Amino acid sequence: MNKLHGWNTLRNQIFIGFMLVMIIVLTAIGVFTYNQVSVLLRASAERHIKQTAVQTTGKLDALFQQIDSLMMQVSTNSLVQKKLAQEMDGQMLSFSERQSLQEEVRSYEAYATGIRSLELYTSDYRRLLPLDDVQLNDRVPKDWVELADKQKGRLVWIGLDPLDPNTVIAIRSVRLIDRSYMHAGYLMLRIDRNYFELTGTAAGESGGDSREMMLLFDGGGHEIIADSPLRLNKDILLDMDHDSVTIDGETFIEVRHQSELSGWTLVILTPARYTTEGISVLRTAIFVSIAVGGLLFLICSFILSTMITRPILNLIRTMRGARFGTLQRNPDKSSTMELMELNHTYNQMVDSMNEMIQVVYQKEIIQSRTELKALQAQINPHFLFNTLEAFFWALDEKGEDELADNVLAMSGLFRYVINRSDDVEWVTIGDEVDHAELYFKIMEMRLIDRLEWKIDIEEAFRHIPIPKLMIQPLVENAIMHGVEKSNEPGTVVLSIQASDREGYTKVTVSDSGPGMDEDKLSELYNTLQTDEMQHSGKQGIGLINVERRLRLYYDSKASGLTIESQLGQGTSIMFEIPNEFQGGLNT
Incomplete structure (x- = not known):
């Protein structure tokens, strides 16, 4: 506990307080900066990913538009239109006509790379190109054909070829322009899957950075391209409720875009660590800044606390030296206004107290000389007691028994007050009651038949200790x-x-006198509390003396004087003291 108390100094409090404030401020600023900059870095990375997705989707749509334009040119070719119209009229094409038609169609294949073949079918599913007898409903599922019919001439991107997984199929219904766009057949395109490979293009535009993994799914969710060595779950990738996926323990940010031309879905996966690669640098910079700032503030706080507390410590050492002699002035100076004022005030106090000590010392000398002279001038108590005893025997010889008893009571009264040593401050209640009885007898002689008195005490209370002369002043x-x-x-x-309080005795002195009204009673209580003599002559001195000694001897263990009085009904004064108490002044 003493070691802990040794740390509880003003210097340490200032130092620790400043350090805590600095740590809290630096931590709050660091956390706020880290959060805000992290959000900005993530937002910037996500914008880059979305921009890449938009660019890739644009290139993919350009490919779709290129194919769509090619297919449109083929389906509206005059020769194709003418031959299909001929088939609609029931005139089947000869082999030579189909050959000439094939040469016409193949001339369009040169306009686009990656095209495996263009296939032309009649409305009843017979194939005109290539030159074989394969039926359309045997070539692709029937629902694909029905989908092409529903689109009424628009290009339908089906997906992977059931017979060749390395090619992709697109179908459109051919309409006769000069016959009110009547359905006349089908034009099917087979194109290589690598035609949609866009990773190289996107990576080249981003400076050769191949962070993103691109996947393309057809309308049925089948994978067209997959630029990823990882095994991916297409159901998770196509789930619109997730913006990120975890693959082989690594988290990827997922961006999806569905082409309006093909209905296919492009998925771009970017490792989440790349979006926060600048945050680690930021975190390190913040930690270094906090460490450097904390160290600088530590040094500054130490210096400042030392500057504040050193003059105070010097002043404390000077004040402690006052226990060994005269108060000494503190010669230290301080540049701080408050500390300088404190030191100046202390020096003024030292000068004033040294002057007061000198004055008090001289007064003590004078008072001691005065008391010595007063003691020398006092009457010898033995002479007084011998004289009173001589009066007693003289009155007794003359038969003046009443006067002799009064002289004897007065002798006992003086002997109780004067003849005891000054060190004997405590007596018993029995001694006090006997002394009060002698006082009653003397006053009875003075007042004759005007005074009646009574003492009510049990033998058990006579041995209780009490300070001397506490009861007689009340009587x-x-x-x-x-x-x-x-x-x-x-x-x-x-x-x-x-007393009603266990372990206490109550002393009560009651008279049947005129009593006091409430104003006078309040004035008397105020006099007892403030120790001010507001009464003429010596009235009230006895009560104040008893009240003051009750406080000094018993402190809070005894009650002060309690006064009960009503006008015309007498007065009662009482106090309570503990039955067991260590005799001596309670300091």
Whole structure:
């Protein structure tokens, strides 16, 4: 615990506080910068991926448009139109006519690379080109033909050739222009799959970077091209609910685009790590910045805390030296205004206190000399006691028994007050009650038949310790302010009884005097609390003395004086003390 307390210094508090603030600020700025820049880097990478997808899709659509244009030229060729019209009229083409038609069609194949063949069929599925007797419904599934019929002359991109997986088939229905676009047959194109290979083009435009993997699926979800060595699940790739996929433990960002011309879907996969390759550099830069900033702030905080606390530590050492002698001024100077003012104030206080110490010392010397003279001027107590005893014996010899008893009571009263050593500050309640009884007897002689008194105490309470002269001042106050101020005889009762508080004894002095109203009672309470003498003569001195000594001797263990009084109904003053208490002044 002492080691922990040794760390709890102002210097360490300033140092640790500044460091915590700096760490929090740098961490918050670093996290905010990292998040914002990471978002920007990811957004930039995603824009690049989407731009690549748009460019690739544009090139793919250009290929589709090129094929569509070629097919349109073939289907609208005059010779093709004428021969199909002839077939519609029931005039079957001869072999030589089919040969001439084949030469005409093959001249178009030179306009596009990758074309395997152009096949021409009649409306009843007979093949005119090439020169064989294969039926269209035997060549492709019937639903493909029905799809071409529904498109009414538009090109239909079917997908992979069932007989040759290395080629792709596209079909369009041929319409006769001069016969109100009547359906007359089918034109089918077989094109090499490599025709749609776009990876080399896209990679070349991006500086040879082959990060992206491109996949092309036909309308049925069949794979046309796949620029990836990985085994891919087409169902996951074509799922529109996912923007990223995980393949062999690596996450890829997926961009899909469906061609409006073909209905095919282009999928581009880019490793997610490439979108955040700049974030690691950013993270390292942030960590280095935080470390460098923290180190610089650490040094600055150490220097600043030392500059603040060093003058304070010097002042503390100077103040500790005051325990060994006269207060010393602190000669240290500080450039900080607050610390300079603190040091100046301390030096002023030192000068003032040294001056006060000197004055008090001189006063003590004067007071000691005065008390010595006062002691020398005091009457010898033994002379006073001997004189009172001589009076007693003289009165006793003359038969003045009442006066003799009063002199004897006065002698006992003086002997209780004067003849005890100053060190004997504690007596018993029995001693105090006996002393109060002597005071009652003397006052009874003075007031004759105007005073009646009573002492109510059990033997068990007589041995309880109590400070000396705590009860007699209350009895004196009751007689002076209760009985003497009344025109009628009065009664004073001293009662010692158990308190309602366990382990406490209650002392009560009651009189049947005129009592006090609420204003006077409040004024008396205020006097007791503030120790101010607001009464004329010596009235109130006894009560204030008892109240003050109750506080000094018992502190919070005993209650102060409690006064109950009503106008015309007398007054009761009481206090409570603990039955067991270590005698001596409670400091």
